[in-house]
Amino acid sequence: MTELRTLKVALLGCGNVGAQVARILIEDADALAARTGARLQLSGIAVRNVNSKRDVELPQELFTTDAETLVKDADLVIELMGGIEPARTLILSALQNGACVVTGNKALLAQDGPTLYEAADKAGVQLSYEAAVAGAIPILRPIRDSLSGDRITRVLGIVNGTTNFILDQMDSTGAQFADALAEAQRLGYAEADPTADVEGHDAAAKAAILATLSFHTRFALENVHCEGITSVSAADIAAAKDAGFVIKLLAIAEKLTDADGGEGVSVRVHPTLLPREHPLAAVRGAFNAVFIEAENAGELMFYGQGAGGTPTASAVLGDLVSAARRLVLGGPQRTETTTGHVPALPIEAATTSYYIGLDVADQPGVLARIAQLFAEHGVSIEIMRQTIHKDAESNTESAELRIVTHRASEAALAATVEAVKGLDVINSVTSVLRVEGV
């Protein structure tokens, strides 16, 4: 066998994922070399404190605090520090030096992706980031390459395991949000400060990346409408369940055409009802899945582990081997195509179906008045169901009205809900939730 070329790999960051990447690079060195056509030599691991305790035992001499020097001498750089700086500066420096970069930094990509993509294009090197969305699930490469001859129309993703675990707990045990969050924290599925997950910020960054690749147009975090799950109540979950739905936090990117034929993309994250038969409804616990609709391919779904050190390390190493193969075989790389130039739409332009729960007076003509009001605002009702509750003690009756609409715009729905609130027969609007998959 001929002597294999050696490629130097610099690892920046040694947390949960980084430590597993380092372990696999060392343990599987021979198999990786056989598949790559080059030896991938871990030349160093940049960390803040070389003496920190780590879950995985790694050679002490690999650790350094001097990330800049490590990057200068590398053929391939893996960035797993997270955060904006110094990750951004180190990645740009690596790309300018001609190194290929693999990163899982969704926050940085969503905030300043274009700068990174341009630097990679200019240097003719590869920037890959499969690990940034949905952990171990191969989703970015299939969108970018396998579907490159198709037109994606819609992407629905369960891309945050923490919120999926919390919603799943609420659905299966009837727990309130706060209790389900506490359980998720106890089991290590949620961090001590869960804001980025439960407010939807993590999912929003991933939505921006998915939208950019799916619609060949750059979308940034500010183009993503974001609502978290903190206001989802046990009563919402119970009502959804009763009506045959499950509530999921979805990252959605879809192409919409307005009345004049103008195209735009709505990118958003919010709690969403899905029919229990929908493929995404069965995605339980901390698992992730991305559902794609394309003009020719039809419906596709990709399912797997969305987080965790070892699964995410698999995605990082897939990118690393692919980048290294290109270095061995030669030829420049292009990271994404952004020739679509479709505009990002505000949430008001999004259209979905809605589930609306109303507590109404139990008297004749109420249904008709409400139906009339929906019609006046151009919102078409698909299902309307009234349940009468009798209180034996007070001998009073109350009525609960559940409405599922056809697709309507956010603006029309908001106006409808405002008008409904003004009716004297309405005691309260108990829920307004979006529905997909019907």
Add this chain to the structure above:
Amino acid sequence: MTELRTLKVALLGCGNVGAQVARILIEDADALAARTGARLQLSGIAVRNVNSKRDVELPQELFTTDAETLVKDADLVIELMGGIEPARTLILSALQNGACVVTGNKALLAQDGPTLYEAADKAGVQLSYEAAVAGAIPILRPIRDSLSGDRITRVLGIVNGTTNFILDQMDSTGAQFADALAEAQRLGYAEADPTADVEGHDAAAKAAILATLSFHTRFALENVHCEGITSVSAADIAAAKDAGFVIKLLAIAEKLTDADGGEGVSVRVHPTLLPREHPLAAVRGAFNAVFIEAENAGELMFYGQGAGGTPTASAVLGDLVSAARRLVLGGPQRTETTTGHVPALPIEAATTSYYIGLDVADQPGVLARIAQLFAEHGVSIEIMRQTIHKDAESNTESAELRIVTHRASEAALAATVEAVKGLDVINSVTSVLRVEGV
């Protein structure tokens, strides 16, 4: 905007998939050019009869019967004729001329893949075949690229829509195989001669391709053990359903380690019970799905349309755009790595769990005798359930015994079943079926 280079695309075959590929190449020419960085010009379509009626209207001047000349002048060749010859000769001629080739020909790949891969490597051009397995589902590229840094341990695929439709019909309506097949033929899901589908030959070719990419070792059709679904009865389906299982025709490729630490890969196709909660159990009708277990990534599933002209055309065009991008950007390509060299195992070396149905005499000690016999053959029982049926008319009783075993070898199981048959308390062995996903 600078003038784009033009790449000539020759299309061989214009059936269901080919016609859709031609349509999309013409209709989406601008979008494909933007994503590729080159214009993809359909230079001709080779067919047997230029005057055949086709579902899609295409410019008549594109059609030719002279495939050889068309191939000689092409930068990219799409082969969708199917069958071994002349497809094989035309693909080899295209590769030798330096053209990249996209094919969906699973039969040819399974029979003579190595010859094609070697010709592509020698010429330094790309041979891609995403459409050959699971239609529109991006599965080969994720295995080859995204999981290139991981170790796949097991692949379970529903890769034949015809048989999945038939089994699904039997499961939901209680129909016998012959009736469900007739229904599939009526709806166009099964061909007039359904042999290749129902005997498992189509799935076996796909299993060979999946195994080759997953285990970095070349597997041919003769390495695949193949059983179809023609002997699956309505009673089998009913019993499986009753026990909480669904029967699927699975293409399986898994790495096994023997007692001495020797490794091998078992590649097989056969009807298989899956627990109803398994992600693959929910794959209904003519849909396809591939479930992958990898050491680091854990469990992954890829789901979508496995056949049909337009969905399969999406996979063909994804390969075409990827190949064209490489031509534009430069650099040679490698199609697969075959550095694994693990041996293909015969079916006798495979281990799975089994479901065994027995019609037994209703008398004391029967269970104990059967359990003893399993133990003697080294087959461990996981679940044993006895149901007594009383016939009111004849006032006789019969007993039905259902056994699910732990994982055992095919050889041990076969010997056990033979021995069980010899017991005087056994009226008949009603089913022996393999179980996965428990």
